[in-house]
Amino acid sequence: MTFPAYITTSWDDGHPLDHRVAALLSKYRLEGTFYVPATTSDRPTMSAKQLRELSKSFEIGAHTLNHVDLTSVTTETASREIADSKSWIEDSTGVRCECFCPPIGRYRKEHVHMVQRAGYIGLRTVELLAIDFPRSLAGLLHIPTTVQAFPHRRAALARNVIKRMAFGNLWRYIRHGRTADWPALAESLLSQVVARGGVFHLWGHSWELEELDQWQRLESVLRLMGQFARQAPAVSNGQLCRLPMPPVAASGQTVPAAEAAAAGGRR
């Protein structure tokens, strides 16, 4: 049985260099969601004009107003940051803002309820190595990610998987995560999604691509993703949330037990 396959990307923090990511996405006919805060304490964010320009071609998601760690502020502040960032983006762009991404990937259950009550439909997490469609939890679609455009150490990948105790991700870590080379990991997981279905979700930060000199590597991965447009259409995070979900999650969860056991034996 073949499952549907999709490609999406997301980019956090609203740095002015996001325009460079946007240009590459357009070049390879890919989609992306840019999670933009109004301000961050340690980096510049794009101007109102740049944000409006970006919103003409790409979805803009909320990332709180001031890029706050939701778990380190009061309930009132968290609630305000979540709700007001939605209206700030809608006022700035004139477009409905449907997706939210908690800064630094940190949030608690109470924040999920706040995000849902504020009227968002999707919450992007920093769960890595996932190729699942968004999962509905507490009335909100949680959107996991597959690969970060960042040279993680293998130990960091393993920590991300172990923290969540996600069997499918653990399997993919065993099978694909041996390399610390993120373009190779992306190629490997993208091939799996195209062949077996699921969602390939690349995410990152433009400022980090600049600091770590990753632009060429990003372009090579986006070029490859663009080549699969027919088998795996490109969608924004919001469009992904609006797709009819397949009856069975098209992910590594369906890995035959014998295959999994063999992988365990090789460890």
Ligand SMILES: [Zn+2]
């Ligand atoms: Zn951020």
